[in-house]
Amino acid sequence: MNTIPVKAYGTDAPEHDLKQFQIDRRAVLEQDVEIDILYCGVCHSDLHFARNDWGMTQYPVVPGHEIVGRVTSIGSGVTKHKIGDIVAVGCLVDSCRTCNNCQNDWEQYCHSWVGTYGGFDKHLNTNTHGGYSEKIVVDEHFVLSVPDNLDKAGLAPVLCAGITTWSPLRYWNVNKDSKVAVVGLGGLGHMAIKLAHALGAHVTLFSRSTNKISDAKALGADEVIISTDDAQMEAAMGRFDLILDTVPYEHDFNPYINTLNTNGTLVILGYLGPLDPPLVSVGMIMGRRTVAGSLIGGIAETQELIDFCGKHNITSDIEVIKMQEINEAYERMLKSDVKYRFVIDMKSLKER
């Protein structure tokens, strides 16, 4: 298969910093779109993956699944996009397209889904490589259209942080009568607040950080509860229809379950792994409450979100960085020191 060499940033071991190296992209096939990457958001999953936090990383890894770019070439069968279009790619670049999940537009739950990085690239017989690179080549089905009015850098985080929070908001039918709470004000958390607010819900933030109260309100939160304050947690008992928990690390979910209303649902988005401390069933039985999980979102749903963002002029609050600043950005993300998403300006990689 013909390939094109492109510059990328990634790592070959969990303990190593990310650095520049070269990867191959396939030359466009019939249904493919070649994209010159303009911006790529920095998700906490990129850090988990680069450092093998989930124990499944195969190296080398090139992270990045919040991609906005310009179409530079298309295959002969492509009808959705044309050369020069601004387009976006999120967390998915392939799936079987035939299973029940794919037929229902839930490609993210296809047993053969292929992540934008760290998946299996059937064309090149290697791992897929993500958006910390100059170019990417993706089947048109997984390439999203972008409205003209949105800031391209600010749009990038919508492709993961946005859709990961939008999908449960839509699945659990959030509307103007809903009381939604969000745990953690980071990349996912700030998009969750903006989107739930735009859907008309009453929005509450649970945060450890007292210094984020005014930001949360500016983003659209109606109130903030400091999760380390027992009195504030006690006062919140039985209040929420839906809680989106975006915290990346092990923590106690039980106090949040107690703040759900009858029939309420807590959706785990951030933490992947066994729960410690364990869930106490009393919280679920008393009030028919549910604890659920949710993974990103399907392609049709992602397009729905991008169009919604276009209509409501919603983008992410970002700090633009150079590719060479990524290792420092990871350290800052771990300290929760970002308002509220880093986005890499890919010019910085191309110019080197």
Ligand SMILES: NC(=O)c1ccc[n+]([C@@H]2O[C@H](COP(=O)([O-])OP(=O)(O)OC[C@H]3O[C@@H](n4cnc5c(N)ncnc54)[C@H](OP(=O)(O)O)[C@@H]3O)[C@@H](O)[C@H]2O)c1
């Ligand atoms: N389910 C999915 O499909 C999906 C998709 C994308 C990402 N994720 C996962 O979702 C998680 C959040 O991603 P993100 O990009 O939003 O991360 P982020 O920007 O780093 O935000 C995480 C927030 O969690 C809170 N937090 C509470 N305890 C923490 C701790 N011990 N260490 C660090 N933060 C803590 C902080 O908010 P406060 O200061 O307000 O407490 C922090 O801002 C990650 O684990 C990521 O892998 C899941």
Ligand SMILES: [Zn+2]
């Ligand atoms: Zn992500």
Ligand SMILES: [Zn+2]
């Ligand atoms: Zn499938």
